[in-house]
Amino acid sequence: MSNPSEHATTQPVLLRWAGYLPGLALLAGVGLLGKLLEQTINGYCKAHHILFPNIEYVLWAILIGLALGNLVTLPRIFEAGVSTYEFWLKVGIVLLGARFVLGDILKLGGISLILVVIEIAGSLALMLWLGRLFGLRPKLASLLAVGTAVCGVSAIIAARASIDSEDEDSAVAIAAILALGAFALFAFPMIGHALHMGDRAFGVWTGLAVDNTAEAIASGAIYSDTAGKISVLVKTARNAMIGFVVLGFAIYWSRQGLAHKVNNKAAFLVEKFPKFVLGFLAISLLLSAHVFSKPQVAALGNLSKWAFLLTFAGVGLRTNVRRLFDQGIRPLVVGALGEVLIAFLTLGLVLGANAIWGV
Amino acid sequence: MPNPPSRSSLARSLTVDTGAVLLAFLLAALVRSGLVKTIPW
Numbered sequence: 001m002s003n004p005s006e007h008a009t010t011q012p013v014l015l016r017w018a019g020y021l022p023g024l025a026l027l028a029g030v031g032l033l034g035k036l037l038e039q040t041i042n043g044y045c046k047a048h049h050i051l052f053p054n055i056e057y058v059l060w061a062i063l064i065g066l067a068l069g070n071l072v073t074l075p076r077i078f079e080a081g082v083s084t085y086e087f088w089l090k091v092g093i094v095l096l097g098a099r100f101v102l103g104d105i106l107k108l109g110g111i112s113l114i115l116v117v118i119e120i121a122g123s124l125a126l127m128l129w130l131g132r133l134f135g136l137r138p139k140l141a142s143l144l145a146v147g148t149a150v151c152g153v154s155a156i157i158a159a160r161a162s163i164d165s166e167d168e169d170s171a172v173a174i175a176a177i178l179a180l181g182a183f184a185l186f187a188f189p190m191i192g193h194a195l196h197m198g199d200r201a202f203g204v205w206t207g208l209a210v211d212n213t214a215e216a217i218a219s220g221a222i223y224s225d226t227a228g229k230i231s232v233l234v235k236t237a238r239n240a241m242i243g244f245v246v247l248g249f250a251i252y253w254s255r256q257g258l259a260h261k262v263n264n265k266a267a268f269l270v271e272k273f274p275k276f277v278l279g280f281l282a283i284s285l286l287l288s289a290h291v292f293s294k295p296q297v298a299a300l301g302n303l304s305k306w307a308f309l310l311t312f313a314g315v316g317l318r319t320n321v322r323r324l325f326d327q328g329i330r331p332l333v334v335g336a337l338g339e340v341l342i343a344f345l346t347l348g349l350v351l352g353a354n355a356i357w358g359v
Numbered sequence: 360m361p362n363p364p365s366r367s368s369l370a371r372s373l374t375v376d377t378g379a380v381l382l383a384f385l386l387a388a389l390v391r392s393g394l395v396k397t398i399p400w
Contacts, residue, residue, distance in 0.1 A: 090379030095386065275376035279383055292391060299390045302397040 016080075023081015024310070027088075030068065030317065031309035034061030058153055058312045062171065065316020074317075085314020090276040092307030093158050097283030098292060098300035099239070111357050112204055115349050116237045119208045120245065122345055123149035127338045134330045139165040142249055143173040144335055148342055151239045152177045152211035157311060158246045158280075163253040167318045169331075174315065176335030181215035184343075188219045191347070192227075201354045203227035207234025209346040211339075243281055 038057040045052040068074065074082075124145045131141020146159040153174050160170040188210065192202040203220045207230065210216035220231025287297065389395040 087375050087379055090376060091383050091386075094380055094383035098387070276379050276383075279380035283383070283387065286387075292387075296390050299397040300387060302400045303386055303390070305400045306398065 019077075020081040020084060023078040024084065025081070026068075026074075026078050026317070027082060027085060027310040027313045030065050030313035031057070031061045033064055034058070034313070035309065037064075057309070058174070061309065061312045062174065062316035065313050065318075066171075067316075069317040082314055082317050085311045085318065088307045088310040088314070089157055089160075090279075092304045092311060093154075094276050094279035094283055095300050095304035095307060096154065097243075097280040098287050098297050099304070111353050112234055113237060115204065115208060115346070115353060116234060116241070118349060119342070119346055120149045120238065120241055123338070123342050124245070126341060126345075127334070130334045130338050134334045136331055136334055137166075137169065139163055139253070140169040140173065140331055141334070142253075143169055144176065144331065144338065146245055146249060147173050147177045148211055148335070148338055149238075150211075150242050150245050151235070152181065152215075153312075154239075154308075155242050155245065157308070157315075158242060159249055163249055167315065171315055172331045173335070176332050177211050180336060180339045181210060181212040184210045184339075185215055185219055185222065188343075189222045192223055195351075197351075198354065199224045199226035200230050201350050203230025204234050204353075205347055205350045207231040207238065208350065209343045210235075243284065 035057040037060040041052070044050070127145035127148050128141055131138070131144065136144075142163055143156050143159055143165055147153070147156040149155070156170055156173045156177065159165075160173075184206075188202075188206055192205070197205070202223045203226065206216050206219040206223075206227070210219050216231055216235045221228030283300075286292065292300065386395075390397065
């Protein structure tokens with residue numbers, strides 16, 4: 001038998017851990033339901049030849065979470081587990097490092113690489129400028145900038161944790177990116193055909209301009225097999241920048257807080273610096289050093305996706321729609337306007353590079 | 360202006376971050392050793 005003092009110290013810990021289970025089950029249930037909806041609807045539309053945008057599970061999970069969190073008063077028993085979604089976010093980001101080899105960027109031609117850097121710099125500058133123009137909160141503008149510049153939802157989620165932004169901001173930014181990504185699936189191939197773009201140029205364009213990786217690759221593949229492959233390469237180059245861009249924003253916002261509040265700059269930077277970014281970079285380095293085999297990389301990618309599934313469900317469940325609408329329609333307008341401008345900017349870049357160097 | 364972070368929030372942030380990194384590396388080690396199979400996505 002355990003002695004009383006041991007019982008007193010272990011029981012609260014056990015109870016506390018058990019207290020997470022209902023919320024964790026809710027996160028998993030919402031995420032899996034979103035995945036089921038994606039598969040069911042896409043399968044039905046494909047079987048019946050219905051032209052319908054491929055809406056990723058992410059959007060369904062967020063919508064279900066929003067409905068549950070705002071239309072139903074959830075018992076408090078779920079709170080502890082649901083609040084762990086940020087933990088799963090960070091686990092997912094670290095594991096995501098296994099999908100981004102820094103050396104991948106070298107596989108691209110020099111011209112494509114230059115275009116990627118210009119796109120990221122231009123998108124960041126444009127979205128931050130639009131955010132200021134429309135009077136968005138600076139952190140929301142940062143999230144939109146990161147989402148449009150790098151890799152959509154993953155980048156927003158990564159930046160959201162790094163800069164400690166509001167849940168509503170990330171939900172709005174994610175919704176805008178996903179809605180525009182679904183639109184891009186149809187619009188980009190139509191524009192490409194209208195302009196008689198070559199496969200390689202079109203692949204570079206979708207890799208540069210479409211934010212979510214799945215939609216970027218799908219847009220390229222809709223056009224042609226070659227365009228799809230080029231799109232994967234260019235998009236991978238953008239994705240490889242996620243750590244650096246998030247790192248830049250984390251340092252920027254740390255310095256913003258530092259200027260107002262903290263005397264000990266080193267301690268503040270150490271405190272504010274997202275430790276999971278180091279984990280992300282460490283896994284990337286391990287991948288670059290060939291520590292993992294291909295099947296192991298695929299397995300780590302799977303684990304990352306499962307962790308993000310819990311995260312996306314939590315984003316919806318923890319978002320207060322009333323406060324979201326208090327913020328107005330400006331974020332969505334900024335997102336849409338920015339996406340259109342970036343699409344034209346990158347189209348001009350690709351066509352120009354194609355005319356000069358034959359991309 | 361935001362309040363300066365308290366010691367408890369710092370501790371919580373460090374715990375969550377460190378815990379997430381440790382769990383991720385534990386999972387990576389388990390995957391590499393072949394001890395666990397992941398559920399296909």
